[in-house]
Amino acid sequence: STLSCTPTAQERSLHEEMYDRSRGIEFLFRLGTTIGLHSPGLFTAATWFHRFFMRYSMLDYHRQTIAAACIFLATKTEECGRKLRDVARVCQSKAKGVDVRDIPENGPEIEEVSSQILAAEEVLLEALC
Amino acid sequence: MTSVAEPSTPRKRSKWDQERDPELGSPPQPPVKRRQLSIHHADLSPPNASHWKRPAPSVFVPPRTHHPPLTSSRSVYSYEKLNSIEEGSYGVVFRARDKQTGDIVALKKLKLDEEKYGFPITALREINALIVCGHENVVGIREIVVGETLTQVFIVMDFIEHDLKSLLTLMPSPFLQSEIKTLMLQLLSACFPFNLLMNNRGTIKVADFGLARRYGDPIGVGGMTQLVVTLWYRAPEILLGAKTYSTAVDMWSVGCIFAELLLKEPLFQAKTEIELISMIFKLLGPPTNESWPEYSSLPLSKTITPPSPQPHQFRQKFPISAEEALQHPYFSSFPSAAAGERRRKPFNSPTAPARVAGDKLLTDVE
Numbered sequence: 001s002t003l004s005c006t007p008t009a010q011e012r013s014l015h016e017e018m019y020d021r022s023r024g025i026e027f028l029f030r031l032g033t034t035i036g037l038h039s040p041g042l043f044t045a046a047t048w049f050h051r052f053f054m055r056y057s058m059l060d061y062h063r064q065t066i067a068a069a070c071i072f073l074a075t076k077t078e079e080c081g082r083k084l085r086d087v088a089r090v091c092q093s094k095a096k097g098v099d100v101r102d103i104p105e106n107g108p109e110i111e112e113v114s115s116q117i118l119a120a121e122e123v124l125l126e127a128l129c
Numbered sequence: 130m131t132s133v134a135e136p137s138t139p140r141k142r143s144k145w146d147q148e149r150d151p152e153l154g155s156p157p158q159p160p161v162k163r164r165q166l167s168i169h170h171a172d173l174s175p176p177n178a179s180h181w182k183r184p185a186p187s188v189f190v191p192p193r194t195h196h197p198p199l200t201s202s203r204s205v206y207s208y209e210k211l212n213s214i215e216e217g218s219y220g221v222v223f224r225a226r227d228k229q230t231g232d233i234v235a236l237k238k239l240k241l242d243e244e245k246y247g248f249p250i251t252a253l254r255e256i257n258a259l260i261v262c263g264h265e266n267v268v269g270i271r272e273i274v275v276g277e278t279l280t281q282v283f284i285v286m287d288f289i290e291h292d293l294k295s296l297l298t299l300m301p302s303p304f305l306q307s308e309i310k311t312l313m314l315q316l317l318s319a320c321f322p323f324n325l326l327m328n329n330r331g332t333i334k335v336a337d338f339g340l341a342r343r344y345g346d347p348i349g350v351g352g353m354t355q356l357v358v359t360l361w362y363r364a365p366e367i368l369l370g371a372k373t374y375s376t377a378v379d380m381w382s383v384g385c386i387f388a389e390l391l392l393k394e395p396l397f398q399a400k401t402e403i404e405l406i407s408m409i410f411k412l413l414g415p416p417t418n419e420s421w422p423e424y425s426s427l428p429l430s431k432t433i434t435p436p437s438p439q440p441h442q443f444r445q446k447f448p449i450s451a452e453e454a455l456q457h458p459y460f461s462s463f464p465s466a467a468a469g470e471r472r473r474k475p476f477n478s479p480t481a482p483a484r485v486a487g488d489k490l491l492t493d494v495e
Contacts, residue, residue: 007188059165060165060166061165061166061167062165062166062167064167065166065167072247073247073248076247076248076250076253077253077257079254081250083246084245084246084247116166116167117247118246118247119166120166121247121248122247123166125248
């Protein structure tokens with residue numbers, strides 16, 4: 001069926017894709033819970049995440065970047081505003097497996113992650129609409 | 130963000146469509162080395178998101194036409210631009226014609242450039258509020274269309290003939306009492322007095338939801354925005370720096386518009402906030418503990434000295450709610466909203482001036 005013909009599944013394998021999707025969703029939920037997004041927001045973000053990877057390959061877009069973009073967009077649509085900087089910071093700490101307090105609040109690292117989330121958000125919006 | 134049908138603009142996918150013949154030939158080989166958009170590259174030195182080039186959608190993605198239920202937003206080019214109506218801080222509004230159906234619509238271009246934090250939340254809220262609302266007195270939304278890039282997003286709305294402001298300046302005489310009553314009744318039942326439009330049958334529509342917010346939404350860290358509503362219609366509690374506000378500020382604005390309909394010009398034409406607050410207190414008298422118990426707790430109330438008390442007004446609890454206002458004897462007393470008045474032909478609702486500006490307006494007045 002179409003569900004097994006996703007871009008990632010054809011480039012790699014369906015098994016690998018499913019594994020990576022669940023890892024991405026797991027990351028998305030950890031990120032979302034930490035920044036205090038409520039459940040409907042989490043589910044919205046998760047749906048977008050799956051929809052996005054129906055169109056784009058996981059080789060082009062890392063699952064964690066897209067997960068972060070989905071969460072950030074969900075905080076906006078679900079009236080649960082969070083600062084981009086905070087999302088980027090928590091995201092980076094989860095990705096690297098270090099405590100949030102060890103990530104500097106400002107600096108090139110956060111700038112870089114923020115701009116990647118924004119770049120991903122743009123592609124995400126386009127893929128969704 | 131999905132709306133009515135038609136495949137998306139050919140721009141993005143077209144390159145692939147030309148290169149591959151869907152039925153014939155072997156599937157294209159995936160490119161070998163690709164740069165991935167990944168937060169993990171953030172801590173490696175050189176790559177920068179601004180240098181990162183967006184890959185095209187995967188060659189394995191079936192074209193949209195293979196997924197009839199998943200339709201994308203139409204292109205703005207399915208409309209023909211006629212003329213621009215007005216330009217505000219929120220964006221530009223155009224009059225346009227649907228190329229397929231020939232309908233005249235209003236196209237509102239959202240202001241999206243200079244955004245630091247991605248797609249702006251105000252735009253998301255506005256679209257959301259308009260779609261959810263579906264009220265008779267709220268301008269109808271047809272669809273969302275997109276232009277070439279993501280900075281071009283348009284809201285397609287029903288075209289409404291007039292906006293109240295220019296109508297008031299055009300009309301030679303003020304609205305009649307009965308007309309004002311119909312308008313006020315409509316306004317109160319919608320109770321979102323931001324940007325008012327009026328069609329030729331005298332129905333008011335509310336059009337600007339840029340700052341609408343579901344009442345009762347959780348308030349974020351910063352509280353609500355303090356800069357809402359054009360200065361003249363801003364309620365005193367916002368002027369005095371209240372961190373939260375309720376539907377009462379909308380009622381205040383409705384009241385200001387009520388006065389504007391009667392006077393044919395805005396009630397408080399202040400240039401600054403200080404001037405506005407002193408005008409309000411001059412008209413209504415200084416706030417007292419009975420009329421406005423919360424006054425002294427507002428952040429900025431200490432910084433101004435209200436004028437000495439005048440023996441009038443501000444005695445009732447103020448403002449009343451929209452439901453209370455609808456029950457007010459004003460609307461049931463003569464002349465009633467539906468009756469019309471005798472000095473012109475019996476219309477049930479006010480006629481708007483003819484569409485050609487400068488034409489004879491209100492032709493039947495003596």
